[in-house]
Amino acid sequence: MVLKRLNRFYDTSRFRQPQIRVYHRRAKGKKCPRYLLKCGCCEDQLEIYYAEDGLEIGGVNGAIDDWREILLPLLLLERKGDVFVPKLGPGS
Numbered sequence: 001m002v003l004k005r006l007n008r009f010y011d012t013s014r015f016r017q018p019q020i021r022v023y024h025r026r027a028k029g030k031k032c033p034r035y036l037l038k039c040g041c042c043e044d045q046l047e048i049y050y051a052e053d054g055l056e057i058g059g060v061n062g063a064i065d066d067w068r069e070i071l072l073p074l075l076l077l078e079r080k081g082d083v084f085v086p087k088l089g090p091g092s
Ligand SMILES: [Zn+2]
Pocket: 039, 040, 041, 042, 043, 044
């Protein structure tokens, strides 16, 4: 499923800091589909190409499991069997 957003500049209404602007391109020929993420406060941007077996984030290629190992803790998620659940902090 493709994430769609209104992409207003400097929109702090949902997260109390500027929301990331999200654009999507479908697959084209040999090119994988990709998300283009733009900073909510400036023109800095990041491309994420995705496929069944891997992701390329900002030009760095890796297997899905490789990215999971790196990103899940940063997103405060952990794996419980087949599902990913928010990691409860010490205060919660
Ligand atoms: Zn910015």
